[in-house]
Amino acid sequence: MAKFEGKSAIVTGGGSGIGREVCLLLASKGAFVSVVDLSEEGGMETVRQIEEKGGKAIFVQADVSKVEDVKRYIEETKKAFGKIDMFFNNAGVEGAVAPIAEYPDDAFEKVININLKGAFYGLKYVIQAMLENGGGSIVNTASNAGLVGSPGVGPYAATKHGVIGLTKTATGEYADKNIRINAIAPGPTATNMMERFTKGSKEAEAAIKEGIPAKRYGTPKEVANLVVFLLGDDAEIINGAVYPIDGGLTAL
Numbered sequence: 567m568a569k570f571e572g573k574s575a576i577v578t579g580g581g582s583g584i585g586r587e588v589c590l591l592l593a594s595k596g597a598f599v600s601v602v603d604l605s606e607e608g609g610m611e612t613v614r615q616i617e618e619k620g621g622k623a624i625f626v627q628a629d630v631s632k633v634e635d636v637k638r639y640i641e642e643t644k645k646a647f648g649k650i651d652m653f654f655n656n657a658g659v660e661g662a663v664a665p666i667a668e669y670p671d672d673a674f675e676k677v678i679n680i681n682l683k684g685a686f687y688g689l690k691y692v693i694q695a696m697l698e699n700g701g702g703s704i705v706n707t708a709s710n711a712g713l714v715g716s717p718g719v720g721p722y723a724a725t726k727h728g729v730i731g732l733t734k735t736a737t738g739e740y741a742d743k744n745i746r747i748n749a750i751a752p753g754p755t756a757t758n759m760m761e762r763f764t765k766g767s768k769e770a771e772a773a774i775k776e777g778i779p780a781k782r783y784g785t786p787k788e789v790a791n792l793v794v795f796l797l798g799d800d801a802e803i804i805n806g807a808v809y810p811i812d813g814g815l816t817a818l
């Protein structure tokens with residue numbers, strides 16, 4: 567069984583959805599968790615839920631698209647816990663929903679800045695910190711939109727394909743330095759992101775579910791179980807892999 571006691575983890579986007587579930591699961595297994603999020607309310611709520619169960623966590627308010635903020639969440643985590651053993655590089659936004667010819671330029675910039683630059687800066691500076699303490703494990707959040715085209719969310723799909731490219735490349739660069747790097751590719755998962763995407767429309771939700779072989783969304787808990795497995799030592803030889811977790815959506 568993988569051991570998490572006394573290990574430390576950074577989770578970006580830890581104030582909601584998939585990120586929050588990963589924070590809670592890691593803390594329940596004895597890890598110290600640095601909850602990073604733009605939203606103070608969301609991040610503090612995650613810390614509260616961890617502390618309520620006797621776990622240990624800090625909140626760092628940061629915008630992952632800003633390099634100074636990325637350096638700061640790493641420094642504050644090192645100050646609190648001494649080192650970084652695990653990193654869930656997860657914060658992301660869906661952007662606008664429009665075909666490419668009509669996609670707003672400012673929404674394109676935003677989605678690239680948060681999902682791609684944010685993932686790159688996180689990798690760059692966390693890998694530096696992990697090299698200093700002899701290794702670690704990283705999971706990047708891609709998407710089914712990182713594996714196949716996604717009409718209506720072209721820039722989002724581009725960022726998630728990019729996250730997979732970074733995952734595979736970083737594996738080639740750091741697997742022999744005791745840093746494991748993998749990616750997950752969730753399909754539609756029941757979080758605020760899907761609520762925003764469907765604008766709360768039950769018809770839109772039903773149509774998406776109909777297109778999934780399992781006929782339902784994944785839950786944040788199901789995704790967290792995979793992430794924590796990949797972060798832990800039981801996944802020791804798994805490097806540079808991309809795991810769909812999508813009810814069969816990208817299998818067909």
Ligand SMILES: NC(=O)c1ccc[n+]([C@@H]2O[C@H](COP(=O)([O-])OP(=O)(O)OC[C@H]3O[C@@H](n4cnc5c(N)ncnc54)[C@H](O)[C@@H]3O)[C@@H](O)[C@H]2O)c1
Binds near residue numbers: 660707756
């Ligand atoms: N929900 C899905 O269906 C789904 C499917 C595939 C992939 N994903 C990916 O999973 C990840 C988590 O999404 P979720 O579904 O939990 O969504 P969510 O909206 O519930 O959570 C995202 C969190 O990221 C934070 N965040 C946004 N911009 C940020 C920034 N610039 N800096 C720091 N934090 C920021 C938000 O405040 C929020 O707490 C994202 O990368 C998303 O693209 C989600």
